[in-house]
Amino acid sequence: MPPIFLIWRPILEVLFIWALVYNIIRFFQGTRAIQVLMGLLILATVFNLAKWLELHTVIWVLTKLFAVGVLAILIIFQPELRRVLARIGQNTFSGAFLKRGGTVDEVVQACEHMSRNRVGALIAIEREIGLKNYIESGIVLDSKISAELLITIFMPVTPIHDGGIIVVGNRIACCGSLFPLSQNLNLSRTLGTRHRAAIGLTEENDAVCVIVSEETGAISVAVHGKLTRDLDPEGLKRVLLSLFRVPETKSKKRGLTALLKASWLNFWERNAS
Secondary structure (H helix, E strand, C coil): CCHHHHHHHHHHHHHHHHHHHHHHHHHHCCCCHHHHHHHHHHHHHHHHHHHHHCCHHHHHHHHHHHHHHHHHHHHHCHHHHHHHHHHHHCCCCCCHHHHCCCHHHHHHHHHHHHHHCCCCEEEEECCCCCCHHHHHCCEEEEEECCHHHHHHHHCCCCCCCCCEEEEECCEEEEEEECCCCCCCCCCCCCCCHHHHHHHHHHHHCCCEEEEECCCCCCEEEEECCEEEEEECHHHHHHHHHHHHCCCHHHHHHHHHHHHHHHHHHHHHHHHHC
16 A cells, blocks of 8 residues: 555544534524533443543443434434435436426416515425425416416415425426424524525425515525525526526536437438338
């Protein structure tokens, strides 16, 4: 083994562990899980202190507690672990929302109208991670998206205005869906149920939620558990375009694939005739 590798190996290991711990703390920051992590850190400190002072009874109790604690951690951190694994395994491609055209404009137009008239709305837009469970909890529509349909669904006089709608591609998959409320204790008390449901949904997957406040008419966007508030229609459009923009390299690859496919089909048709 080269000597230079023996020098850099511990450095790489330290950098990896540092980055891992930093990202774990940053991911759990602001959630109830960070309090559990702090409790575990305190117990670990007490355990090492007991070993140093040779407090055998305390060591025995903490050893048994840690043995059972592995299963407890899996149960307590189940939502957070699911989100971590989903983000690690997800593909960041999410261009279908823009690819089929007009969907962003329809959402922005509907939100602008509802904001002006103080009509509350909650729109979840599916990306890489599917929302099938939440679609099944609502009223299935499978309708082509339009600003008029979005406005009609959220009108207070309609029986289906409660809950949220889910957009898949350029279609409204369902309406009246129930989303999990965020358990983040650091959220502002001024946030209502719609905003907490939007944050709760985006904490579990990579969906994008657009919220229109019924009280103030303010437009907000939630993604990855973070809320961007008080957007105007132009700001909303910029945010959605940035979140669903297809990477240029992937666009070129798909363009080359489509060109090769079309050339092959033309070649096959000419020879077949």
